[in-house]
Amino acid sequence: MGYKRKSWKHIAFVFLLSFSLAVIASLGTEILMRKTNIFLALVLLLVIITINIGFDIIGIAATAATEKPHHAKAANKVPGARQTVFLVRHADTVANFANDIVGDVTGAIxxxxxxxxxLEIIRTYPTLEAHEIWISTLLIALVASVTVTGKAAGKTFAIQKADEIIGQVGSLMARVEDLTGWTVTDKKRKGGKRSGDSRRN
Known part of the structure; x- marks a missing residue:
């Protein structure tokens, strides 16, 4: 019964987080696209694709990384080392957020x-309306192929450089925690409750 309650809470949390991120990101990109030209819209699309690929790399690196290389740094209080160990210990949660939540949301966007x-291309160049189906097909195919190719290349990179990548993410988290005073990686501080199984390799 306790497991079922925890499972439903997790599902509800994932739904609410995904919904919130999708609303914020969709609204933001829609507003930006209405105020930009086709070229800038394409640049914004490339940024979204890059975010998708980047978080996929982070999710894979978290599952491929090991704690051992970061323990000595954490003991010596190297900035970001404690956060890195936390990310590796909670690799399943990190992967779920990076690959599933952020990945799926950015993919939909x-x-x-x-x-x-x-639609903007057709509005700007009405003579291309007769070719709308081809323009749409080619652009969607291009977006899909760039995303898939980027993720394929990123997977190899993420596995080979897992500890370095997750170490950089840990350092970034440390900077954010220092700036905001809020943390999810230290159970002794606000927002720092531990969850999940420890991975020691």
Whole structure:
């Protein structure tokens, strides 16, 4: 019964987080696209695709990284080392957030942006309306192929450089925690409750 309650709470949390991120990101990109030209819209689309690929790399690196190389740094209080150990210990949660939540949300947004860009192209160049289906097909295919290719290349990189990548993410988290005073990586401080199984390799 306790497991079921925890499972439903996790599902509800993932739903609410995904919904919130999707609303914020979709609204933001929609507002930006309405105020930019086609070229800047394409640049924004590329940024969304890059975020998708980048978080996929982080999720894979978290599952491939090991704690051992970072323990000595954490003992010596090297900035970011404690956060890195936390990320590796909670690799399943990190991967779920990076690969599933951020990955799926940015994937959906890039698809919607592609459709909006096609409509803007047709509006700007009415003579291309007869070719709308081809323009739409080619742009969506290009977005899909760039995303898939980027993730494929990123997977190899993430596995080979897992400890270095997750170490950089840990350092970034340390800077954010120092600036905001809020943390999820230290159970002794606000927002620092530990969850999940420890991975010691």
């Amino acid at each position: 890039s698809g919607g942006m592609s459709a909006s860009i096609v």
